[in-house]
Amino acid sequence: MMAAKHRRNAEDERSSKNKRNNNPQKEIGATKPPKQEGEKRPSLLVVLICSICCGVVHSIHVSTMFENDRHFSHLSNLEREMTFRTEMGLYYSYYKTLVNADSFLVGLNRLMHDNLTEYPDTINTLQRFNLYPEVILGGTYRIFDAVTSWLGMEMRVCWQVSRGAGLSPVVSCEGLGDPAYWYLAGVWVSAGLTAALLFLQGVELSGSLLGGFLTVLCFFFNHGEATRVQWTPPLRESFAFPWSIALNIGVTQAVRAPRPVWTRPLLLGTLTLAYLLCWQFAQFTVVAVVGIVYAMYTIGIIHPIPMLLVLLGTSYGFLNNVVLQFGNTLLVASPLAGCLLGVLLLYLFLEPIIQHLPFPTSMGVQLSFLFVSCAACKIELSRIFGVEDDAHIINILKAKFTNYSDFHTLLYTCSAEFDFLPQETLFKLNETLLIPCTALVGGAVLMNTLTKIKNNMIQRLEEENTETRTPLWSGVDPGVVYNGAILAVYAVMASLIMRLKLFFTPQLCVVVSLLACKKYWRVIKKKEIHLAILAILVSGMCVRGLKNITEQRSIVGEYSNPELEELIEWIQSETQEDAVFAGPMAIMANVLLSTRRPIANHPHYEHAGLRERTKKVYSVYSRRSAEMVYETLLSMKVNYVVLEETWCLRKNRPGCGMVDLWDVEEPQNRHKPSLCPRLFHRSPAPFHRVFDNGMFVVLQVPSRYVEIPPPRYHNV
Incomplete structure (x- = not known):
């Protein structure tokens, strides 16, 4: 009697545990979290304490390495901004906009109606870029600064740093009251x-x-x-x-x-x-x-x-x-939109039909349809929205x-x-x-x-x-x-x-x-x-x-880039606030960040229109004539184009020089000389050479109708 009862209980337990739907391909296994045999799962409180400790150690670790590498605490505000190259400078510029605006809402409005990033177009940067981290950090900084100011608390310490090597002294500030430190x-x-x-x-x-x-x-x-x-x-x-x-x-x-x-x-x-x-x-x-x-x-x-x-x-x-x-x-x-739509359609409409097939066949057909439906939905969405x-x-x-x-x-x-x-x-x-x-x-x-x-x-x-x-x-x-x-x-x-x-x-x-x-x-x-x-x-x-x-x-260094600093200071002092600049994507991010001048191209390359815009600017590295490049830049309403020595005269690896890229795009011009070295050293008409410090050259793109008075020429 006891044996019969034991057998019946075992059958009931197995029956309740192994219930499944009629399709054998949907059979599943145990889904409980794994347990160490003979041990209890760790206490949630202990796990949280240990995880917080790991997080604190890692936060200190990376911040220390960053400081060791750049000596960030002893850099001026301009030098700190210069360390954020390429996309980094672009993103940080929007944080700076929010922090420096008269109010948070004014700064947010500037981000949503931005006419500096892709001049002459006005874009919504919150739509185009993933800027919500900067929005949150900018908003919280303004709150923090307002509260500490109201309480009379000074949250930053400043000092003067002598840089040597003929460079002027700078003022450095450290602490959460400094916008750069709050961001970091x-x-x-x-x-x-x-x-x-x-x-x-x-x-x-x-x-x-x-x-x-x-x-x-x-x-x-x-x-x-x-x-x-x-x-x-x-x-x-x-x-x-x-x-x-x-x-x-x-x-x-x-x-x-x-x-x-x-x-x-x-x-x-x-x-x-x-x-x-x-x-x-x-x-x-x-x-x-x-x-x-x-x-x-x-x-x-x-x-x-x-x-x-x-x-x-x-x-x-x-x-x-x-x-x-x-x-x-x-x-x-995106592929994600296509995948979500494809999986939903597959589950609702095709799966009831596929389930009638034998198990191995139905599984193969279903996985194949998964890939095909996702790809088809993505392609169709791209076609619909252009x-x-x-x-x-x-x-x-x-x-x-x-x-x-x-x-x-x-x-x-x-x-x-x-x-x-x-x-x-x-x-x-x-x-x-x-x-x-x-x-x-x-x-x-x-x-x-x-x-x-x-x-x-x-x-x-x-x-x-x-x-x-x-x-x-x-x-x-x-x-x-x-x-x-x-x-x-x-x-x-x-x-x-x-x-x-x-x-x-x-x-x-x-x-x-x-x-x-x-x-x-x-x-x-x-x-x-x-x-x-x-x-x-x-x-x-x-x-x-x-x-x-x-x-x-053990990596220890100190950031210094006097050539770029000289270029930015020249732009700030010698050009009009509405002068439009074009050039290497990385440099344009710094120009936008530190000078607030409008730029024609930038490093965020995940947009079809921006890719074509950058390609037009990069025609200065092609084998086209100076007149053709001038017409291209003029049509983009560019006033100044920046040339960088490394982009004009050096090759990082075979086939990857800027002129090599244009040889692939325009093979019919391979026999012609490269334009950029001539622009960098001699600046033929119709361009005007207005700045040169050995690393960077700035060429003015004069209007054919109204001659823009060139700024004071600078040569080092």
Whole structure:
């Protein structure tokens, strides 16, 4: 009687645990978070305290390296602005606009009706660029400054710095009362949040505090390959990456949850919104998140409910982002928009038909339709809205695998950040044992997964009732599958574009946390032996990892660029406030930031119109005649064009000189001499040479109707 009761209870438990829908491809496994055998999950309070400590340490670490590299505390305001080159200067200029405006609303209105960035056009910079970090920092600085002024608190200390080398002394200020320091404080808080969230992700994935500490240790040991926030603070990734990690944590919890939590779409939507608002590239990794979760549902690893919660959450964040960015064209016709629409159409209309096919066939058809529907929706959205802003991305990928090249593509691929992942990076990651440890974890997870699938298949064959069959994926952790899949996507991204290793390396660190997850190392019977092996592995990581940290912290320098400083001071003193400038994208960002002069082109290259505008300006580096280039610049209403010696006379690598780019674009002119050296040294008519300090030359573009009186000529 007791045996019969025990058997009946076991059957009831198995029946309730293994319920599934009628389609065998939707069978799923256990979705509870992993637990260390014989151990409790760590206390939430302890986890939060440890994560905050990791965040504080990382924030101090990166801020110290930044100060060591540039001696930022002893630079003048102009020198500080000069350190923010390329896109950094562009973004910081909008923060400066908000801080210096008569009121926050006046500054916000200037950002929404900006006629300096792409003169003579007026653009909404909140629509075109991802400027909400600057909006938040600018608004909070104004509040902080108003409160401290009202309380009579002085929040900055100033002193005079003698620079030597014939340079005049400057005044430097330090403290949160200085706008530059408030901005950097926001960046360092974001960097601290990155380390704190990496710790939380390691704990969430492995189920142990030790896994979180392994993740953070690996992050610090491979810091140079994981982030560049300490060298380029204002870049979008500095603000966006913490939200990427938070989104991955939220999705990991969603696919593991044993029952649906209906507030989860709101959480995922908020994280997606924050991520998308901070960086124009965020949409591509969110596409990977949605695609992976839907693929997991297709092959039966998760229920439809978690997939729908993730889909609803990302859709909510996406739609709110479109509203807050005033219908940003790069977003409304983006791959993310196509993916969300394609997955929704596939789930609602095609899946009921596909489900009638046999399991392996239906899975293959569904995954194929996933790719086709997403691509078709993206292409159709681009056609409907007439958007070509992201066309250069396809051309970059095409150039990497074929002989295709054009001016814009070469401008990207000639930059080291957009090249293939160098072998040196893999060598460095191997030296710290990061890749070997990840491979070890991958092998253990694969063996564990295959073993569970094999056991489930055997059990299914022994079961007679098909309605309560053991799911094929029973016991497989969906959170681990998701993190492994996103790591594979990041690896492909990083291998194609070196800059994207900032996703790949931290995710490697997260996966290493599974070394602390006991269920994947059952061959190690005793906890003490497991800990001893981990200690040996960490010791091996320390050999190179501590050396990497020491080398980074030993970088000591002091920023100085007297030629650029001289150019900016000349522009401020010798040109009219409405004089329009054009030139190298990086220099134009500094001209806009420090002089507030209108510019014709800038470094934010993710807009089709801006790419063509920059191409026209860069005709000064072609083999065209001076008269042709003059007509082009005149049609753009440019008053002055800036030439840089490195762009005119040097080649960084074969085929990547500016004239080489034009030889690809205009092969019929290959026999003609390059124009830029002649402009740099002699400045033929109709241009007027008005500034020259050896590094920079400024040419005036006189109007054919009204001769602009040239400013005082400056030559060093």
